[in-house]
Structure formats: C-alpha cells, structure tokens
Amino acid sequence: MSSPGSPSPGLPTQEPPSPEQQQLWEPLDSPEPMQPSPAPSVSVMPSLVDVGLQEWPNGWRYEGQFEGNLKHGHGIFQWASGEGLYKADERFGPGVLTYPNGRQDVGLWYRNHLIRLCTEIPGATTMKDHPLYYSSKEELTIPARTYKEKYFWRVNPEEDPFFYPFKELLFDDNYTLPAEIAIYSTDADHLPLTRSYTKEGDRYFFQKEELGDEDEIVKLPIVNQTPLLVQMQIHIYRHRHAEAMLSWDVAAVIAGNREGFGPRGPLECSSEQLITEAGEGNQETVLKILKTNLVSADVADVNGHFSLIGAAAVCNDSIINLLLDNGANVNKLNNEGISALNYSCIHYYPSGCFLHNEIYKVTNKKEPPSVTERKVEDLEMDDDLTTQVKMAKRLSVYDHKIRVGSISFKKASLVASQQEELTWKEEEDAQVHELPNFEESLDDETTVSEIDEESLVSPSVGPPSTGYFESTRSVHHFQFNVSGRQLQQAAHVLSRNQRFKSSAGKSMMTPAFKHNEKVWRIAAMKSEHQKRREIIILLLRRGADPNISTNPIPALFLAMLAGDLSSVKLLLESKADPNTRIRSQIKEIDGLTPLHVSVAIPGKQGVLITELLLNAAANPNKGAYDDDVTYEPDMDIQTEEPTGMILKSPNLMGVPSHYFTPSDIVSIEGGRTPLHIACQREDDHKDAHQIVRLLLLHKADPNLLWSGHSPLSLAIASGNDLAVNELLTNGAEPNLPLTRGLGSAMCTAVNTRYEHKRSLTGRLALILKLLEANANILMPITLTSQVNQAIGTAVDFAYYKYFQDSRIAQTPYHALTHNEREVYNARRELLNFLSNLFRKATVTMERKRFEEIIQQNMQDREIDSALPPLTESEALSFADISLTAKAIFERNAHVAEGNLPILAASEKKSKVQDTAPRRQLFKFKFCYACGRSVGVRLITCSRCKEVYYCSKACKVTAWNEFHKDECYLTKGRPSSKKDGSYGDAGWRSGSSSPSVELDNYSYI
Ligand SMILES: [Zn+2]
Ligand SMILES: [Zn+2]
Known part of the structure; x- marks a missing residue:
C-alpha cells in the first residue's frame, strides 16, 4: 500500500528509481493551476492602473501592477512552499507549508488539507475522568518490510472464520495478477503492484540497512484508531529513515510539538477556528470556513479532538449535517477512541x-x-x-x-x-x-x-x-x-x-x-x-x-x-x-x-432486551473472563474435615460400575456464560426463568461449568425452582460431575450451604424432582479434604456438609436455640429422607442386575441348549447380591400380593445360600440405615451378616424400621443382643461422633 509509486517499471536492468525520483520529502508542489483561486482577503486595491499587493488566505501573494481590480501588467506571484511526506502523489503525513511572510502551517496532511494540527484547542471534551475509561495502548503488528505487507494476514488463521488453504495462493503473483503487470502498473493504490516488483522497489527506495530482517515483525503503538490515521502512521513508519534528510523536525510534528516553527499559517488558523466554532454552535461561521474549501471538515487538534464531536457536544444537528455534507468522517475517533456517537x-x-x-x-x-x-x-x-x-x-x-x-x-x-x-x-x-x-x-x-x-x-x-x-x-x-x-x-x-x-x-x-x-x-x-x-x-x-x-x-x-x-x-x-x-x-x-x-437486568426489561440480543444473533455461550472468580456463596467454603471424620471408604473400588453409568457429556470449565448469570440470580425468579428459557431456546449450552457450578447447580443454589425445571427439560444433565468439590446437582440440593433458599418440603421435592429427571443418587462423588479424598455418594456428601457445621451437628439438642433446633430437625429429616431413597435405589439396582443376569442366562441357553440353567444362588452370586436384597425383593413382592412372607421359603433359600460361593469382595458396603460409606466404620448385622451399620443407633433404627423382617427371612437366628431392646436411641445418642466404636461387632 505504501509502496513507492514510480512510473518506471523498476526492474534492475532498467534505471532503478532513485530516492529523488521517489519524491520522498521533496518540496511540496505549488498549488495547482486548476485549483480555483480563493477570493482575496487581504488586499490593497488600487483604483486604476497602479502597483499593489494582493494576498490570499492560503498564502499566495501577488505584488505588481493592477488595472482596476485585476492583476494586469508585471508583477511577482509567490506561492507557499512546503515539505512533507507524500504517498501516491498526494500529501500523506507530516508536512510543513511555509509562506513568504514567514508563517507556517504545520501538522499532518491529507491531500490538500491539514487533518491534524499540532496545537491544542481549549475546551475539548475528554473522557479521561470517566470511571470506565481505559487507556488503550493499541499496537499494530506489521511486517517490517513493505513488500510483505500486502501478504500479511492481520487475522490469525485460527481466528479467521474464512481461512482456507486457497488463500495461500494469493501470495503467489502468478496466480493473482496478469503477467508483466509491473510494466503498466504505476499507481500503487489502484492497480496492484506485484510482490516481486514491490520487493525490488523497496530495495532501491530504501537503504538496505533500513529494511530490517526478512521476517521481522514490528509492533507499532497506535495513537489514533481512525483507519486513515492508522494507514498514515504505517506510512510514516515506513519512511522513518528519510527524516534525517529534512531541515525541519519531523518527529516534533508527529508528536504534536509546534515550538520550533514559525507563526501559524492561515490553514492552521482556519482549522482551529472551525473546531472552536463548531464546538460553540456557531453554524454560520462553520459554513463560511467550510465554503473556502481550505479546511478539512475532519481536521483535529493535537489530541484528536474534532469538530463533529464538538457539534455533538452542543447538540447542534445543523452543524453535524453541514460537516458530514462536507466530507467529515462520521466514524472518526479522537485519540481517546471516542466517536461522536459514543460521546x-x-x-x-x-x-x-x-x-x-x-x-x-x-x-x-x-x-x-x-x-x-x-x-x-x-x-x-x-x-x-x-x-x-x-x-x-x-x-x-x-x-x-x-x-x-x-x-x-x-x-x-x-x-x-x-x-x-x-x-x-x-x-x-x-x-x-x-x-x-x-x-x-x-x-x-x-x-x-x-x-x-x-x-x-x-x-x-x-x-x-x-x-x-x-x-x-x-x-x-x-x-x-x-x-x-x-x-x-x-x-x-x-x-x-x-x-x-x-x-x-x-x-x-x-x-x-x-x-x-x-x-x-x-x-x-x-x-x-x-x-x-x-x-x-x-x-x-x-x-x-x-x-x-x-x-x-x-x-x-x-x-x-x-x-x-x-x-x-x-x-x-x-x-x-x-x-x-x-x-x-x-x-x-x-x-x-x-x-x-x-440477563441480569431486573424486571421485564431484562427479558425483553435479552430477547432482542438473542434475535440479533448474540452468542449465548460466550464465557466472561472470570474463570478464576468464585461463586460468591462458595467464597468462605470450608475445606476442613468435620472433627472425628477421616475420609476413608471401605469400598476400595468405589461405587460399583453397574450402579452408575456416567453420561458422555464432559464437564468443560470456563468463564461465566449468560446462562450461569441468569441461573445465579437471586432476585426476580420469574423473570430470570423467562431469560433461562430464552437462552436455552437459542441453544445456550446447559452443561458448561463456571466456578465448579453448572447452570443447574446454580439455579438450585439460588433457589430458582422454575429455572431448575426449565433446565431439566432442556438438556441439562443432572449427573454432570461438578468440580471444586461440589459433587453433582444432587449434592448441591442437599448441601447445607444453600438450604436457606427453600423450605424443608421444597428441598425434599427438589430431590425427588432430580431423581425423576434421572439423577442417580448412586453416582460416585469424590469427597476431598486437605489431606485426602474418598469416593462416596451424595449421601456421604450430605453428611459431610452436615457435620462441617459443628454447631448444629455436635451441640446437645437442649443447648440449641429455638431457631437452631428447627434447622437441626430439618437437616435430620432431609438426611433420613435421603438415606431411605439411597437404600431403595441400591435395592432396585441390585434387583435389576439380578434380573439382567437371569435374562442373559436364558438368552444364552436359547442359543446353546447345552448350557445349564443358572440357579438362583449362582445368579445372586454373579450379581454380587446379598441374600438380604433377595429377601427384600420377595418381601416386596409378597406385600404387593397381599401376603406375608413365608418362613419356609426363606429356609429353602438359606440352604441354597450355604452352597453358593460368597463374593463379598466387590460388594458395595454402606450403612444399611443411613447410607453412608465414607468416614464411617461399618459393622455387619450380627445375625445375617448381610448388611452393615455405621453405629449402634443406625442398627437400632434399621432393625426396628425395616430390617427385622428381612433378617428373619435369611439364615440364622436373631442375635442374642435382644433386638428392639436398645430403647429409643434415635439419631442423637449415637451420632455425637460420626465414627462410633461398638465393641460387640466385628469390623470389616
Ligand atoms: Zn449409619
Ligand atoms: Zn440382619
């Protein structure tokens, strides 16, 4: 673009373009003869034939004979002379125009006009005090060598949506330009210069040492973002080495320092006047100045302040129209990067x-x-x-x-x-x-x-x-x-x-x-x-x-x-x-x-604006730059283990694989998306829900993570059940593993941290809702403390959080205040509820497994009739299912039929059990009453040895509530430990410490 335009083909065999021919820093032309002469402003007018002096505002000067009002006879006409940077035969860059009377117009030039002065217009607007103002230190990356510029992708190939390999072909002259084009291409701006020609031109035009390394990339700090001025800056940079040849201080002009120059010339004065008058709303003066055609409507002062912004500041639509009609760039920016519109x-x-x-x-x-x-x-x-x-x-x-x-x-x-x-x-x-x-x-x-x-x-x-x-x-x-x-x-x-x-x-x-x-x-x-x-x-x-x-x-x-x-x-x-x-x-x-x-604007406005944006193709999945920010309610999260609890699980293999099939959605963590913010809103749940719906409708991804949370877990944490419903019906994965120790959506629902957002009933309903949406309560959850970690389930997570609040969990009931008792009761009820769901889920899962194995065996036998039928005990064994579970299936079946279990049947089963191999190794061990498996020491039921308890209290609860019948169905006699005689141990007595040692039981 900034290649030297030379009429000569510039081939090495022909005469190379010399610096002189390139017209760099050469004296400016005198005003072109075709240019309409401005009306004389200062003149000494003789009446008839006389000798006089006529001066024009642009510095022309005629001294000589007149006849009437016309120059006639001999006289001396003087033009201003100037020096400056040219491009393609036009002034383009810093320049100085010197007049015979010693005045000088100094600044950046574009064609015949000054477009940037070296002086400051007082009263210019600034945004520097605005709290959101940022000083943009933009840099432009350009190749150091001119001929590379045209072949330089400003867009990174990875970010370029249209990048394809064919673009590479544009680098090759033979594909892009007619042969021999260099011979007739003289105009660098309109006809393309071949790469090879530009390369040659540069070699002759610039001194060799000025070119820089072949692949050097320079970073140019950009003073003003207006495209024309950016181009000018590149041009100035290209020709920086030629400045030494000049008599005046180019750097000072670029920097806007006018000190070393003569008094201001007419163009500078008029330009200053234009900016000032536009800023004061003086329409007539502005019109007068523009009419002379000597001043650019775009001219700016040293800070980039220009008339359009001034006119906008005083809300003068006439001047704005006038300026724009006279070629002002409506998108010009001042040095602070402010346009008239933004102003x-x-x-x-x-x-x-x-x-x-x-x-x-x-x-x-x-x-x-x-x-x-x-x-x-x-x-x-x-x-x-x-x-x-x-x-x-x-x-x-x-x-x-x-x-x-x-x-x-x-x-x-x-x-x-x-x-x-x-x-x-x-x-x-x-x-x-x-x-x-x-x-x-x-x-x-x-x-x-x-x-x-x-x-x-x-x-x-x-x-x-x-x-x-x-x-x-x-x-x-x-x-x-x-x-x-x-x-x-x-x-x-x-x-x-x-x-x-x-x-x-x-x-x-x-x-x-x-x-x-x-x-x-x-x-x-x-x-x-x-x-x-x-x-x-x-x-x-x-x-x-x-x-x-x-x-x-x-x-x-x-x-x-x-x-x-x-x-x-x-x-x-x-x-x-x-x-x-x-x-x-x-x-x-x-x-x-x-x-x-x-998405965070309160009220209907938020919904409507979000809709407008989405309809205008706003991308709902763009993350903010806040990956490292923590969700505020999680800020003071405790990582310490509750006293007395050691994160250790008896299940070396964790939760059995057949308990839980992980979803194929991978958690991707990043900055907040609009959906996160909408779900996180604690105000205005109805409107927030509308916004969530809109976002999901426009393909917002409901499974991205921020600060460990998914949109679903945020909606749970903020108490927005409408949003929870919306997410669950629109593809939010309830079993998505969360990060930062948050577990899963189910864990968020049982986390004491967010419990105040819902009543107890609301929390229980939420758990059921999640289960209904296929959340798996058996999903393995990693509990992490500062020293170690263990894999448990949402039940362990709930207990872990419960015990972290030692005030509620460890204080004797009578010492709690009224409110604390309420909290305590609610928490206990939730844990009970969760434990029951958990136990039922394990039983269901085992039964499913058992049936699958039987089914599989039947299918196998259809193919191979020689295969022996699987005995029930074998099937149980394959399924790692305890007899208790089996007994529970049967009991449930009997209850469904309205019958009570028959002891004979169970005795029969018991005999079978004796011969069946036991495969306790991979069996999932958890407390049969409370469902916990992490941080507890499990003991078997001393009678059936099929189920485990974490404490005496749990044993009593389980025995009284459901295990008694089951246990009788299995082999053996009730333990002499007088069942039911534990008294009402309840939650409280046994759980003063999470790990209770009970001497009479065998640990596993
Ligand atoms: Zn327990
Ligand atoms: Zn038992």
Whole structure:
C-alpha cells in the first residue's frame, strides 16, 4: 500500500528509481493551476492602473501592477512552499507549508488539507475522568518490510472464520495478477503492484540497512484508531529513515510539538477556528470556513479532538449535517477512541458514570469496592434549586433497584406523557397548568425498573464533571415539595415547546448557563436530553457505526443498563455488535458481553432486551473472563474435615460400575456464560426463568461449568425452582460431575450451604424432582479434604456438609436455640429422607442386575441348549447380591400380593445360600440405615451378616424400621443382643461422633 509509486517499471536492468525520483520529502508542489483561486482577503486595491499587493488566505501573494481590480501588467506571484511526506502523489503525513511572510502551517496532511494540527484547542471534551475509561495502548503488528505487507494476514488463521488453504495462493503473483503487470502498473493504490516488483522497489527506495530482517515483525503503538490515521502512521513508519534528510523536525510534528516553527499559517488558523466554532454552535461561521474549501471538515487538534464531536457536544444537528455534507468522517475517533456517537450516548445516559458499580452489582449482586465513590455533594446543584429539590437516597441516583422514596414514577410519567399531548401546543401557557402529580407515599413499592419506557429513556444524574444536571431522571430522583412538583410539570411541558427549544438551545449548553428561573432551567435540561436523542438518531442515520468506539464502553451497554428498549433496538438495527465485549481495566467487568449484562437486568426489561440480543444473533455461550472468580456463596467454603471424620471408604473400588453409568457429556470449565448469570440470580425468579428459557431456546449450552457450578447447580443454589425445571427439560444433565468439590446437582440440593433458599418440603421435592429427571443418587462423588479424598455418594456428601457445621451437628439438642433446633430437625429429616431413597435405589439396582443376569442366562441357553440353567444362588452370586436384597425383593413382592412372607421359603433359600460361593469382595458396603460409606466404620448385622451399620443407633433404627423382617427371612437366628431392646436411641445418642466404636461387632 505504501509502496513507492514510480512510473518506471523498476526492474534492475532498467534505471532503478532513485530516492529523488521517489519524491520522498521533496518540496511540496505549488498549488495547482486548476485549483480555483480563493477570493482575496487581504488586499490593497488600487483604483486604476497602479502597483499593489494582493494576498490570499492560503498564502499566495501577488505584488505588481493592477488595472482596476485585476492583476494586469508585471508583477511577482509567490506561492507557499512546503515539505512533507507524500504517498501516491498526494500529501500523506507530516508536512510543513511555509509562506513568504514567514508563517507556517504545520501538522499532518491529507491531500490538500491539514487533518491534524499540532496545537491544542481549549475546551475539548475528554473522557479521561470517566470511571470506565481505559487507556488503550493499541499496537499494530506489521511486517517490517513493505513488500510483505500486502501478504500479511492481520487475522490469525485460527481466528479467521474464512481461512482456507486457497488463500495461500494469493501470495503467489502468478496466480493473482496478469503477467508483466509491473510494466503498466504505476499507481500503487489502484492497480496492484506485484510482490516481486514491490520487493525490488523497496530495495532501491530504501537503504538496505533500513529494511530490517526478512521476517521481522514490528509492533507499532497506535495513537489514533481512525483507519486513515492508522494507514498514515504505517506510512510514516515506513519512511522513518528519510527524516534525517529534512531541515525541519519531523518527529516534533508527529508528536504534536509546534515550538520550533514559525507563526501559524492561515490553514492552521482556519482549522482551529472551525473546531472552536463548531464546538460553540456557531453554524454560520462553520459554513463560511467550510465554503473556502481550505479546511478539512475532519481536521483535529493535537489530541484528536474534532469538530463533529464538538457539534455533538452542543447538540447542534445543523452543524453535524453541514460537516458530514462536507466530507467529515462520521466514524472518526479522537485519540481517546471516542466517536461522536459514543460521546452522545455517554452524555445521553449519564448514569454511565456509575456503570462499573451498576454492571458489577447487576451480575454479582453485591457492591464492589467502589472506584467512583461519589458523594451527593459532588452532584450538588448551585443556588436555590437545592433548597427546593432535596436529594433522595444517595444510591437512588444510579440504582435501578432502589426504591425511590416519595415519587411514584409510573403514574407521574404516564400522567405527564398523556398530558403533554394536550398541552404541548399551548406554548408558554403550559407553565400554569395544574397537573395531577407525583403520588406521595413513602412506602410505595414502585421501582425505577417498573417505569414505562418513556421515562426509562432518561436515566439518572448528569456527569459530575459538568457540575449540573443534564437529564430528566435526575429530576425524577429528587423529592419535591408542592411547588417543586408544579415546577417539574411546568418544566416538562416547557421543554417540549418548540420555541423554547430553539431559544434555550444554545445558551443552556454552556456551563455559564445560569438561568434564574427554575422552570426554565429544568426545562432546559429536559430539552437538552431530547435533543441528544435526536442527535444520536441523526448520527446513526448518517452512518455512524456503533461498534467503532468502545471506550469507555460501547453504546449498546449504556442503552441496556438504562433499560432503554427502543434505543437497544435502534442500535441493534444500526448493526451494533451483540457480541462485543466490555474492555476495562476493572477486572470484574472486563470481557462481559451484552448478554452477560442483559440477563441480569431486573424486571421485564431484562427479558425483553435479552430477547432482542438473542434475535440479533448474540452468542449465548460466550464465557466472561472470570474463570478464576468464585461463586460468591462458595467464597468462605470450608475445606476442613468435620472433627472425628477421616475420609476413608471401605469400598476400595468405589461405587460399583453397574450402579452408575456416567453420561458422555464432559464437564468443560470456563468463564461465566449468560446462562450461569441468569441461573445465579437471586432476585426476580420469574423473570430470570423467562431469560433461562430464552437462552436455552437459542441453544445456550446447559452443561458448561463456571466456578465448579453448572447452570443447574446454580439455579438450585439460588433457589430458582422454575429455572431448575426449565433446565431439566432442556438438556441439562443432572449427573454432570461438578468440580471444586461440589459433587453433582444432587449434592448441591442437599448441601447445607444453600438450604436457606427453600423450605424443608421444597428441598425434599427438589430431590425427588432430580431423581425423576434421572439423577442417580448412586453416582460416585469424590469427597476431598486437605489431606485426602474418598469416593462416596451424595449421601456421604450430605453428611459431610452436615457435620462441617459443628454447631448444629455436635451441640446437645437442649443447648440449641429455638431457631437452631428447627434447622437441626430439618437437616435430620432431609438426611433420613435421603438415606431411605439411597437404600431403595441400591435395592432396585441390585434387583435389576439380578434380573439382567437371569435374562442373559436364558438368552444364552436359547442359543446353546447345552448350557445349564443358572440357579438362583449362582445368579445372586454373579450379581454380587446379598441374600438380604433377595429377601427384600420377595418381601416386596409378597406385600404387593397381599401376603406375608413365608418362613419356609426363606429356609429353602438359606440352604441354597450355604452352597453358593460368597463374593463379598466387590460388594458395595454402606450403612444399611443411613447410607453412608465414607468416614464411617461399618459393622455387619450380627445375625445375617448381610448388611452393615455405621453405629449402634443406625442398627437400632434399621432393625426396628425395616430390617427385622428381612433378617428373619435369611439364615440364622436373631442375635442374642435382644433386638428392639436398645430403647429409643434415635439419631442423637449415637451420632455425637460420626465414627462410633461398638465393641460387640466385628469390623470389616
Ligand atoms: Zn449409619
Ligand atoms: Zn440382619
């Protein structure tokens, strides 16, 4: 692109292009003869034939004879002379134009215009104080050698969605260009230069040592992101070595240091004037300057501040149109990376100042350490308005969720909007209109999030930097006394008044605006707010790209956080990227996409905005950059083992493989997806559920992990049962293994950490719901402590968590407070419930296995009739099934038939059992009463030796409740240990320590 354009073919055999021919840093041309001569501005006009002097604003100068007003006869015409960087026969880069009178126009040039000055225009807008402003140190990676540039992929092949091997062919001249094209290709910008030609050209054009290494890649810090200026910077970089040949300080011009040059020339002066006048809204002067065609509508000062942004700042649509009509780039950026559109949006949504807090709160539901702890005093209005208008709660100025005290927005704004239809033609009279006004009730539940759209358009308080209010919502947020309300109403109507708009428009923009009339003042603020919206629409209509400027924050986020549905729509229609990411030095919000934020916006707005984004193809599976962040309720997670418990399991092989078939979904851990945030929401479960449904409908992956959690476990933890249902019916895997020691969804449901989100009934129902959705209670769960780990099940997990809370688990019942007793009782009931489910699940599983083996044997025999039928005992043995289990099947069957078990049958079985080989080794050992297998010492039932207990208490419970019958069905006699005579041992007596030693039992 920046290859030297030379008319000669540049082949080595022919005359090589010399530096002189390349026209680098050569004196600028005098103005072209065809260029229309500007009207003389300074002239000494003789009346008839005379000698005189005529000067043009562009520095031309004629001294000589005149006749009438015409140059006639002899005279000397002087043109300005300049030096600078050229590209393809046009000025492109730093340059100096020197006039005969010693003045100089210094700056960066594009064609005939200065596009960047070396001076600073006072009063330029800056976003440096914005809390979300980040100093972007963008770097551009380019190859050090020019001829490589065209063949340099800026996009990494891995990230390029269209990358395919054929692209490689473009590297080869023979495939891409007609043969011998170099002979007739002279224009580097329009006709392609072959790679080989460019290479040759570079070799002659640059000194050899300037070229750098063949494969060297340089990183160029980019000052201004505007594409033209980026190109210019590359061009400047290419020709950096030639600077030494020049008489003036090129580096100073690039750096914007004007000190070493002469007084400012006419072009510089006019350019400065253009920026200043546009920023002051002086339309006529702007028009005059542009008419001369000497100044670029795009010219910027040394900080990149340009007229369009200035015109946007004062909401002057005429100047904006004028500038754009005169070729201004609607997407130009200043050095801070702000476009006119983004500037307008930031001022339209002044609550953007608090966005950091807002986003953080929205997505984390907790106040972060504030970057912008601004006091109300900072926002304080001057003079007597303050006395009329008292500050509402401090937070309310930027928090959608906080109740706003005495004003009911809904009614107020509805009334206002209905009323304005009627009154808005009635001009000044409107001031005296008595309108039904803001409802006064301190306990009004209305929050800002419930306001209708009209009032949401206007967010809270003006940027503190400007020191005065700019928005309507700021007014809403204050408590008004009676006169204040009337004032407000009157102002609102006045602000819609066309005459007011045009007259107040100019003056109110200046900080000097100090109108004594309160009505006038508030109306001015409202009017300005409306104007800003019009400006935003104008800029979008004229092609402003909402994605070009992301500093301090993309416009889309601003509209979203204000709940401004219509603007979100407008921006998306204007091609705002729904997958953009916030860039911020504040770690908590860096990398969030619009969806991350929208799914957390409270109220219906959140649902609607999420839907808009999803319909605009927002990707619901983009993770935030918060892989290392921990889910807040898990922050203070205890990793210590409960006292007396050692993580050890008697089951060396863990849970038998036939108990649990793992799903083929692999847990992938990453940053939070929008689905995580929606499921994590603790407010507004209904709306959050709507959002979860929308996300799932748009193919959000319900099985991604963040902070160890799946969306399902987060919905369980946050207590959102609607979302749990939605997830379970839409592909969330209930047996997905979670990380960070969280086990599974079932473990989350029984974890004491999240128990306060549901009543006991709710928790029991949740467990059943999970089971119904095929959650497997026998799923192996790894329990981990700092020293060791063991594989158990959700039951072990539940007990582990239970015992970690030693206050509830270890304190004698009578020493617990009333509330603690309730907690204790609920926990015990849940554990009991879980244990019963667990035991039933094991029995079912064993029976299934047993039946499978019998079935298999029958099938085998059909194929091979010689095969002997499997005896029941063999089948039991193959299935690793204890006789107790068998007995339970039978008992259940009998109960179903209405019969009681027959002892004879069991005796028969007992005999069979004697001959059957015992395969206790792989049998899953767990306490037959409570279901635990980790951290307990198991003892067998002393009578049947088929089942295990972890404690005397468990034995008693099991015996009384269900094992007595089973045990009699099996061989042997009841242990002399007088069954049932343990008394009511209950939970309490045996479980003061989780591992109880019982002397009379044999340990395994
Ligand atoms: Zn037990
Ligand atoms: Zn027994």
